[in-house]
Amino acid sequence: MEITILGIESSCDDTSAAVIRDGALLSNVIASQAVHAEYGGVIPELASRAHGQNIVPVVDLALKKAGVAPDEVDGIAVTRGPGLLGSLLVGVSFAKGFAIAQDTPLMEVNHLQGHILAHFVTLPDNPDAPKPGFPFLCLLVSGGNSQIVLVRDYLDMEIIGGTIDDAAGEAFDKCAKIMGLPYPGGPLIDRMAREGDPKAFRFAKPSVGGFDYSFSGLKTSFLYFLRDRVADDPDFIEKHKADLCASLQATIVEILMNKLVKAAKQYDIAEIAVAGGVSANSGLRDAILAAGRKYGWTTYIPPLSLTTDNAAMIAITGYYKYLREEFAGLDMAPAARAADL
Template identity: 70%
Template sequence: MSTIILGIESSCDDTSAAIIKDGVLLSNIVAGQAVHESYGGVVPELASRAHQQNIVPVVHEALKKAGVSKDEISAVAFTRGPGLMGSLLVGVSFAKGFARALDIPLIDVNHLKAHVLAHFIKEKDEEAEQPEFPFLCLLVSGGNSQIILVKSYDEMEVLGQTIDDAAGEAIDKCSKVMGLGYPGGPIIDKLARQGNPKAYTFNKPHIPGLDYSFSGLKTSFLYSLRDWIKEDPDFIENHKQDLAASLEATVVEILMDKLRKAAKQYKINQVAVAGGVSANTGLRNAFHEHARKYGWKIFIPKFGYTTDNAAMIAITGYFKYLNKDFCSIDLPAYSRVTL
C-alpha cells in the first residue's frame, strides 16, 4: 500500500500544500502574498488573514494536481514552527482538523530541518543525486544563518549560527536603505550581476568559532552610504549596481569563510546549501568555485525549493511517517526554536 503525505506550510507569508507519494513529489502549490510589498516587510496580521483565505484553495489544488483524493492520504505533515505565530496557527489548525476528520496521523515538522531535507525531494522520472550522511548544510535565509552537521534524517547539530542578524535580513535591510524595495534579496541579486564586486569594501566581523554576525556589516554599509551621499546626493542611483555587487560579495565571503573552516574541521567534503538566500547567484557561484578548488561534492536545491514550500514539509513528514514518529493533536505551534 502506498504512503501518501499531505504537507502544509504556513510559517511566514507563503501558503503552500504538497503531496508526496512513496517519497516522490506529485504536487507543490504555493500562494504568495503581494499585500506586504508596500510595507517593506511582512505584516503578521495581514499574513495570517491571507493564509485563512488561501489554505483551502491551495490544498484543493495540490490534491487535484496530484490526482489524489483526500481519502487516500496516509498522514498530514505540517510546519509547527518556527515562524510567525498567527501564520503558523492557520496551517496547524487546518492540519489538525483535516487529520481529525479523516482519522489519520499528524506529523509535526521543524521548519529549519525541512529546509535541510529539501535536498531529498524526488520528482517523477528524475534521478537527482542526494547527499550522503554525514554532510554539512549552510542554511541561509531572512531569519537564519546556520552551519548544520546533518548526521541523519532526524539527527542534526548546529555547529555555528548568527549571533545577531541573519544574512538575508542584512541584505533586505541594506536594500531598504538604498530604497530598492522588498524583498531585497532578488533585487540585490539582479543588480549585482551588472556591478563590480570589488568596487567598495565593507567591514567584516571577527567572530570566534563558526558563528556568524551581520549587524556590523549592515552598520558599515549604512554609515558608508551616509558619507557618500553627503558628497553626492545621487550616489545610490549612480552606483547601485556596484553597491549591490560589493554587498553581495561581502556577505558571500563571510558565509563561505566559516563554511570552509567547518568542512576542514570536521573533514567533510559533502556540502549543501538551503534556505531562501541559496537562490542567490553569487552564493551558488561560490559553491561551484569551492567544489573546484577544495574538491567538495556540492548540493544546491532547485529554485522552487529554496524559499518556503510544502514539498520540504511533506518529504520530512514522509521520513517521520516511516519511523511512525507522529504527534498528538494537542501540540501547540511555536514561534522560536533551534534544531
Template identity: 65%
Template sequence: LLGSLHVGTSFAKGLSLGLRVPIVDVNHLHGHVLSHFIRREETDVVPEYPFLCLLVSGGNSQLILVRNYNDMEILGRTIDDAAGEAFDKCAKVMGLPYPGGPHIDRLAAEGDASKFKFAKPHIPGLDYSFSGLKTSFLYTLRDNVKLDPDFIEKNLADLAASLQHTIIDILMDKLDKAVKQTGVRTVAIGGGVSANSGVRDAVAAYCQRRGLTAFIPPRLFTTDNAAMVAIAGYYKYIDRIFCCYDQVPYARVGV
C-alpha cells in the first residue's frame, strides 16, 4: 500500500538525518531472492552464482536469473494474476478465509489431485498466466453447484488438491524450460507461495531427478520479513549504494 510506504520512508529519512547515518533503499523482491543468504549458523550453505530463482507470491510470479547479488534478470513474469492471487481468489469462491493459500495447502493433503481438470494457459516464452485457470475453476464450481448446491462442501479437499496440482504444473513447466534455456545447475524458490508444501515438494523432486541443487527457504523466511530486507540492505551497504533523500517509494517494481 503506497500510503504505508510513504509513512515508512518518511520516518526512515527523518531517522537517517537525525542520526547522520546513510539510508539504504531496498527492493523487497531482492529480499525474497537473497533470503537464501541469511545465515543462522556459520555452517549454513548458500547458493552459488548463477542460479535460477522461482519467485512466487501474492503479487508476483517471476523466473529470475541471479548472476550476483546485484545482477538479476527477469526471464519471465505473470501477465495477469500471480500464483498467490490464484490461490487466494479461488479459495474465496469456495468460502475459505483469507489468505486462502494455507487453507488450500492443508485441504490438498487430504484430497485427490486428479479429481478435477482445469484449464492451463499456453503462453509463449517463460511468462505466466493464471487468469484462465481462475476462470475455469469458477465455471467448474458454477456448473456443478447448479446440479448440487452442496457440491463445494462435498468436494472441498478434491477441489483444493486439483487446483494446487494445476498451479504447480504451470509453475514447473516454465521452470523446466528456464533451466534448459539457461543451463543453470542450482534452483531456488522464494516468496509467500514457496511456503506451500506442494510447491516445495515439486521443486525438490524436480531438482533431484535432474541432478540439480535445490534451495528451499525455511518457512520463516518465505513471507515478507525483516531478515530478508536486512540481507538485501546489507549487500547494497557493502557496495556503498545509498539512497538519496529525494527518492520516493514504489508499490510495484521488478528486480
C-alpha cells in the first residue's frame, strides 16, 4: 500500500509544504520572506504574520503540484521545534486542523532530525542517489546549531558534540554584518571567498574539549582584528574583502572539520554526511569531499534544494514515524527548544 505524507515546515522565516509518497518527493514548495533583509535578521513577529498569510496557498500549491487531493493524504507531519515559537505555532495549528478535517494521523518532527533525514528523500531527478548506511556520522550545521550526530537508525540519533555558544552559521552572518554585508551574509561570504586567499589572514581558533564547538571567540577575534586594521586604514575592509571572506570561511571550515575527523576516528565510522543550511557552503562541501578521499570515507552531501529549511525533510521524517505508528496527540504544542534527537 502506498503511503502519502504531507509535510509542513515553519520554524523560522520560510513557509514550506511538501508531499512524499513512499519516500519519493512529489512536490516541495517554499515561500521565503524578504521583509527581514532590511532589519539585518529575522523579526519573529513579522515572520509569524507572514506564515499566517502563506500557509494555506503554500499547502494548496504543494498538493496540486503533487497531484494529490487532501483526502488522499495518509498522514501529516509538522515541525514542532526548535524554532521561533510564533512561527511554529502557525504550522502546528494548521497541521492539527488538517488532521481533524481529514481524520488523518499527526506526526511531530524535530527540525534538526529532519535536516539529517533529508538524505533519505528520493528525488525525481536523481532517484538512484546513494543514501547513508547505518551507523553514520552527520555534521549538522546551520544558523542556530553546530552538532556532530551519531545516527544509528532513522529515528535513533545521539548528539555527541554541539556548540557551547554560537553556531557556525551565526558566525558567518555576524562576521558578515561586521564587514557591512547585507543579511543573510553567509552566502555572500561564500561567493566572495572564491575570489580571495584563504591564507591571507589568521583568526583565533577555540580550544574546546571533546567534540563540542565554540565560535564566540572567533567572532571576537574577527571584530578586534578589523577594528585595529580599520583604525590604520579606513578602507581596509573594502580593499581586502575577498581575502577576509576566504580566510574567515577557511577558519570556520577547519574548526568544523577537525572535530568531525576526530569523531570519525574515535567511533571508527567511515559513513559521513553533512546537513543543515551551512552544508550549502562550497568551502565546507569541498572539505568534506577532500577528507573523504584522504580518510577513505563514503561521503553524503545533500542537494542544495534540501540544505535550507524545507518541508521535504519534515515529510520524510514523518514517513518513518508513520511506519512505526509514532503519532502525536492533538494536545501537542510547539517547542522553541525541542528535546534531544
